[in-house]
Amino acid sequence: MKKLFLFLLLIEIISCKQKKNIPDVSSIRIDLKVERFEKDFFSIDTNNVAASLDSLNIKYPSFLKDYLYNILGAIPQPDSVVKYVGFFKKDYQNIYAASQQKIPSFDNYKKQIERGFQFLKYYFPNYKAPRAIITFVGPFDGTANAITASGVAIGLQSYLGKDFPAYQSQYIRDVYPSYKSRRFEPEYISVNCMKGIIEDMYPYKGTGRPLIEQIVETGKRLYVLDALLPEVADTLKTGYTQKQLDGCFANEKNIWSFFIENNLLFETEPNLIGVYVNDGPNTPDLGPASPGFIGQFIGWQIVKKWMDKNKNISLPELMNKNPKDLFEESKYKAN
Secondary structure, three states, rough: OOOOOOOOOOOOOOOOOOOOOOOOOOOOOOEEEEEEEHHHOOOOOOHHHHHHHHHHHHHHOHHHHHHHHHHEEEEOHHHHHHHHHHHHHHHHHHHHHHHHHHHOOOOOHHHHHHHHHHHHHHHHOOOOOOOEEEEEOOOOOOOEEEEEOEEEEEHHHHHHOOOOOOOOHHHHHHHOHHHHOOOHHHHHHHHHOOOOHHHHOOOOOOOOOHHHHHHHHHHHHHHHHHOOOOOOOOHHHHHOOHHHHHHHHHHHHHHHHHHHHHHOOOOOOHHHHHHHHHHOOHHHHHHHOOOOHHHHHHHHHHHHHHHHHHOOOHHHHHHHOOOHHHHHOOOOOOO
16 A cells, blocks of 8 residues: 655645634523532442432432443442442542542533534434533543433543543553543533534444545534534544644645545455544554544545535435435545
8 A cells, every 4th residue: 555654744824714604593592401420429428328329319310320330330239339339439539539620610511512502403403402411420441421311421530631640540541542631631521522412313324334435424423513513623623633633734635645546435444444534643654743533534524515515405414415425426626
């Protein structure tokens, strides 16, 4: 496979991005409550865990089960649950304390998510959005964000800041390398929340498809995320650093040419195309300065091209559009 070794980042980029046409959604009412489950959980009496769990079950009748069995991974047997909860509370007491120091109030993040939900209601009026945000502290190697029957569940253990000491341990670094843990910042909360909503509405079905269809599918999701969080930085939505994002725009033609010249567009072999559609520290064939998951960037540009030609298409129609047909109709040519 021919390799493109240089991913130029030295080009001075003059931004010519069109100003986003942001609809006025201020009149859309969103009733979203925040439940700080972690406060109640870490207040339980370890000398009487069973009774404390009974009290929690009254306040969180649905989420407590999700937390115990899906997030903590406890065995659904009374004695095992009591022991597991006692051990976890002791082991993660310092993490809980750090989460309360890092995020003492959830008000700002609630406002960001409510803003996203206003756009969600505007673009997807038929979607029944969650009515609550439930914050929790769970295992580092467990669930960080989830859409549950109780609402949007947000694991604060994943938003303590990229330099948080626990993230530097060898075990955590093995689970979450630095290119992932650098995103463990609170400003990613609303982005990850809305990504979860998009996945809830449209579960990803691109696995096994040719590369071009997979990158268009990821591009569709990024386009929708951009619409739901129009004021949020593109670096947060893509997960790229600013230099990586600038490099993508500067080298869009080179990236596209690389896919074409190496006959990758209709390739389905995961070992050959996985690096372009999965997260990673970089894209090896494009050089160490490139971002991982570079397929989403090209897919995003293809979708923008198609949407520019189909301005009356709604976002639900976009998400239901066949990715192969979208690509062909876009007549995409990299700048």
